[in-house]
Amino acid sequence: MVPRYARKEMLALWSDERRLATWLEVELCACAAMERVAGGPIPPGTAERLRQAAAAAGPLDLVRIREIEAETQHDIVAFLTYLEERLGPEARFLHLGLTSSDVLDTALALLLCQAIDLILDGLRGRLLPALRHQALRHRRTPLIGRTHGMHAEPITAGLVFASSYAELDRAARRLQASRTEIAVGKLAGAVGVYGSGVLSPQLELEALAQLGLVPETVATQVVARDRHAALFAALALLGAGIERLAMTVRHWQRTEVGEAEEPFGARQKGSSAMPHKKNPVLSENLCGLARLLRAGAGAALENIALWHERDISHSSVERVLAPDMTTLADFMVHRAATIVEGLTLHPERMQQHLQQSLELCASEKVLLELVARGLPRGQAYEIVQRHALGALAGGAGLRARLHTDPEVASRIPPSVLDACFDLQHHLRHVDAILARVFGPEVLEGP
Amino acid sequence: MVPRYARKEMLALWSDERRLATWLEVELCACAAMERVAGGPIPPGTAERLRQAAAAAGPLDLVRIREIEAETQHDIVAFLTYLEERLGPEARFLHLGLTSSDVLDTALALLLCQAIDLILDGLRGRLLPALRHQALRHRRTPLIGRTHGMHAEPITAGLVFASSYAELDRAARRLQASRTEIAVGKLAGAVGVYGSGVLSPQLELEALAQLGLVPETVATQVVARDRHAALFAALALLGAGIERLAMTVRHWQRTEVGEAEEPFGARQKGSSAMPHKKNPVLSENLCGLARLLRAGAGAALENIALWHERDISHSSVERVLAPDMTTLADFMVHRAATIVEGLTLHPERMQQHLQQSLELCASEKVLLELVARGLPRGQAYEIVQRHALGALAGGAGLRARLHTDPEVASRIPPSVLDACFDLQHHLRHVDAILARVFGPEVLEGP
């Protein structure tokens, strides 16, 4: 994790402290369930006493744990050894019948769920509302739509935000679906069959329920890795959705377009050599981060086909991807929100570009009228293309040229021809589109 | 598409004939809806007359269409020009107000839905049932579970199939979810605002409904590409799930393991130089194809951030990925089914490997007993590890060694120690696991 691209909530979530505390929580819940369900080995009240002892002992001593791990070269063994040092002999009742992966995978599921929740909070609490606000605020701000980077026909700025809203709302739904897939733990022993005397499907179900998880359907030594890969794919899709939004901002801000500007701090310096430049660096940064998420999704897909009942090759990949990808995605959501919230639009520039192309935009409608009035499509296309290219070359505009074309005049009445050039008519369905995204209540708006 | 890795259904689905026929279907449905909803330009009965004319004219003439395209360098324009040649002047009422992408994206959605349906048919109609059959048939065939490629503790062969079933069932659900996301068309004109006189949200809704699709929430010139990327990610996840299954077969078949064999044709030749070799080439092939699906998913993620209201960079990527990825996934499903259906298991070899490790597998349970009976975990671990390594080195087995260890004997009664070595007890929860996958009815089985 590069701290530069991490919010403090995520740094805390993926800290060693939090990871070890989560392991302890898993061990305690397993122990408590074992007391209740398995009976036998664990004296009543053990889990509760251990929980209190842990609370009383204060934060886990990471330095000591690392010392032990340096010797044992095994993280869970080191952790359990430490707990016996720290919490006394009753700590031997922890981890009964469990295998390391029972604790590691269950804890990873918990941390990933928390990470997803942070990301969804940012999406639903900040970025989506910001997009909604801009979409409605600019629902009637006309803008020339661009395809292939070329002026096409008018849209409104609000639609651009609405389109991003709809895409990122889908990304949020996918992330929510992957949360359900990943909220899966495992307390089923070395190869997933509850082989040791104390484990059972029932015990696992109860212990995991305490943690908000359900058991893996058929575990090997580990939870199946397609679940994690699906999550990382969802994060890459979220990243690419944000990238599309950022790409739009970058295009809008470029000097020749100048239709919008990213927020720019009062004391911020733009370029060490060119003091006047205000560059869309936040959006460019988002485009870069989206690449990292894409790459990570690929590596996660390679983690699925583990050997037999598991090999540990996935582990190093996840040590990097789990914190990095969730942290970057979370950061991206908030950075995108900052951009959308603080974006300065320049409707006058939008208007200016619109004017340049407005007449040409009507070409489609004129073409349509000619065809509907009996001209073969090929001929109609050639007439309109000729006048459009003429208008582009300078001199008379498209509307004037069409009014004076005898073939056109013979087929389209002047008033119908003029109607082809009417912006309001062109945009008459915008509210209906917005209602599809935000619900019919937006139709009430001004 | 490499025909070697394609079933004929998929070759047909992605043929030029089918693509153009799908375009025509989209144009006809749009035309029919326009007649009903938009009124105006299109004379009543036009769509129906064109549909009949198309039926009467027989298959589309691909050679002629390609000739026209060579001139116009625009596929949709060539197609429409051809239709005017073929169906007569009424064909000018086709494509009214539409942009090329209206037809292309709607047709692509239809073809992708059909491709997904083929894949799901293979999954639900063949591969999943084959896995279920083997899972239940071998529910009690014991097998040494392996972690890190090393013998761990016993499982049953049925569980391995059940684990794959559960994973591929998740893959099928994800694919189904992505079908919902991709079943989205667009008949909204050049920049998605129904700018031409004849289009409207209502018309689009009706025309798409005829095709089994719904409208894009906020279209640009195209349907948003996160939908396609999500589908391709789902295919890559399916591929990786099949890869895990194939990896297991490869491991089982390797000479030293020899626990299972792929089906091998009577006349098939194994190796041009070594006639006796029966290699797991089908499974190896599946592992290779999974790599192609992974790669494709990455390219699709780059297609999302199009410029403004679209650029056409995604098009070439999709021309390759849409047919290739669905075709490969479909092929993989059927090849995997062939393997699972025809797999020969060798339970006697499984038994033989199991025996080699059965005693060592008990080490976990003995460790657990020692801890439960008051020995600190570290000490217990060292005792068991010492005896286990001793047994591995030869001479007395683990059980014998433990029975004669005074520290062990002082804590664990002999009968309890013996119970640690009981296979049936170890596997007592297998049926409960299978019930989680296949439902409680499997508990009735023999």
Add this chain to the structure above:
Amino acid sequence: MVPRYARKEMLALWSDERRLATWLEVELCACAAMERVAGGPIPPGTAERLRQAAAAAGPLDLVRIREIEAETQHDIVAFLTYLEERLGPEARFLHLGLTSSDVLDTALALLLCQAIDLILDGLRGRLLPALRHQALRHRRTPLIGRTHGMHAEPITAGLVFASSYAELDRAARRLQASRTEIAVGKLAGAVGVYGSGVLSPQLELEALAQLGLVPETVATQVVARDRHAALFAALALLGAGIERLAMTVRHWQRTEVGEAEEPFGARQKGSSAMPHKKNPVLSENLCGLARLLRAGAGAALENIALWHERDISHSSVERVLAPDMTTLADFMVHRAATIVEGLTLHPERMQQHLQQSLELCASEKVLLELVARGLPRGQAYEIVQRHALGALAGGAGLRARLHTDPEVASRIPPSVLDACFDLQHHLRHVDAILARVFGPEVLEGP
């Protein structure tokens, strides 16, 4: 391979006919070397007689070969069986001691070398010369350089082409280096130790030399796959270099910039709905194809870690990647050349944009003068930023503002201040840069 993105030379290269003819060539060269070196089994003149028989028999009968393969399910066995049918009993001397991979990998090396040569021909024969031509033609065509999409300081259009030239020249060198790595065959038998009586390192060396190849240093059953992955990585790098060039064209062509235009056929249609639009579709297409090459490079990297002395998982990947990636790269080179050769530049638009920013571009030089004349950098930066932002906001330009600023006036003499605004001085090193790319002879030019 999508024929749409393939030149006919590549389609021919990757045809079944050529592949089988290449197999035959490998078998004949191996046979001839065996006659000379191994002595023993093969009667003198066999190879030559078989070569003549093959020539006399005409083209290979693919239909018959496929029939046999359908039975044997083994491509090389089918091929050899066919040759015995076709060339008579002496054909049994072909493939003596060889394993399938000896033929397959050696033939693949030959085909890949030919494919690389085609690509290099396109690069060195067409694309690089076209870039050089434009670089020199526009060496003095001034253009505003852009960073972050924002106007920065002047460059010349020629430099943009020169930069692309230098990058694609590096790509060509990498491809050449990967050709050396891939020009490696193998005739070493089942596991690479020349185990059969007739093979030997010497025989392999001689046979491969006839084919222009050298032997694999230490073969397993196959040639090592890092060689292929290195080639595919080189192709992806080439693709990305072309993508950068295409990205520039797309930016230059966008409506608001309008500084260049892709070639556009006289009869070509731009948009089915908007006849006047001339879109940079060739360049957009190149950006899409670059994604496919990137993806393929990733899959090839997964092919390296084969099991033991080989598994066959790489084969399906290469059946797709080898033809697809070389064909796409070749197509991209020629499409890029078409763009560069036919690109229309609009120097007047370049001039116009340059004028807008020229004064602001001087800000860096003024900053530098202030610092050199003793003003702390921070203060100098603030003065210049203030005036630059003022000029951007309208009213007096930067030069005028600076001339009237007392702090500036007190430090920089007016003539020095004016020199900061001199375009020719700014571009005085352009020729020296071009000489680094094209050699000192370009300094002679006009």
Add this chain to the structure above:
Amino acid sequence: MVPRYARKEMLALWSDERRLATWLEVELCACAAMERVAGGPIPPGTAERLRQAAAAAGPLDLVRIREIEAETQHDIVAFLTYLEERLGPEARFLHLGLTSSDVLDTALALLLCQAIDLILDGLRGRLLPALRHQALRHRRTPLIGRTHGMHAEPITAGLVFASSYAELDRAARRLQASRTEIAVGKLAGAVGVYGSGVLSPQLELEALAQLGLVPETVATQVVARDRHAALFAALALLGAGIERLAMTVRHWQRTEVGEAEEPFGARQKGSSAMPHKKNPVLSENLCGLARLLRAGAGAALENIALWHERDISHSSVERVLAPDMTTLADFMVHRAATIVEGLTLHPERMQQHLQQSLELCASEKVLLELVARGLPRGQAYEIVQRHALGALAGGAGLRARLHTDPEVASRIPPSVLDACFDLQHHLRHVDAILARVFGPEVLEGP
């Protein structure tokens, strides 16, 4: 960077301290060259005085620099402001005419070169020698070669190490080639044309030479990113080469094979639940890390097509990839060396597996003899396959079966048939292969 997978040399290399010290070094070299070459603005001796002042001032104060950066939100501006605070007013002569990227890219080149050197040191100083040692030590240790995971024909263990040596030697050469490509700096100002009064190609050449770098041929604002992508691809290729080696170790160590074992610390714990297991976790870990390198290479390829004269989207990607990929590659090299150096081979197990298959391995040679003696290949294949499958099924071995087959006996004399089963003859070319890798001097060995 995950410290768990980082050697301390790499952690130091990518520390903030080292990065800023490298920036300072670049600034000082640029300043010194400016004094010499550009004359003018900088008083003689400035660079040397600043260098001494910096040395006297001790380590850079990172806390203070971060404070300033928090305000300016620009790393280079913050750094220069700090230097003025720290080194006094002469520090204003630093960075004259430079743009941030001049310093950043030149410093990045230096750090990457140092990182490559560390990796090459590990390769050439440790991993390759360890492979050579094992290759020569085990040059005559016979081993059954395996294809498709199935026994094929004999090789020697030494060849496996030699094959890895040859592959990783190629990886080292590629890395060396990419070092040449990346040893490129840039001191050419805002858009690469030395626009400010003080810069020039000559000055750049001299300043970079002091740093061991050469100038970018045609710079934009930055050094071209294909150079970095080529390096990251070379690292991914190295990673995949190591993965192949690790894959072999994993296969050799699996319980049923047991031909080799990774080093295992005396106090190391294998599994928290199964104390006896010694798992190939180091090799598994290497397979995981190779995935991360593959993924990173893909992201780097997306960094190449920057907009116009640069956008900053590559920056975040490189902040992650440059340290992570070099650090992981370095770690992998040393971990692989640890494995190879400490690998325990079990020649007796190798011998045992070899015996199981030795007779069957002769099948290829017998086939060859039959063909050479006039039997059509198809018939010969069927005879040998029949006996081989018979031998596999149990009872008489292949040699015995062939001796009693009348068709075989009628063609192959018994002594020739027996020679087909001779291991020494089979391996007679091993030394010649090793000589290709390590030079002819290895032929002298025992």
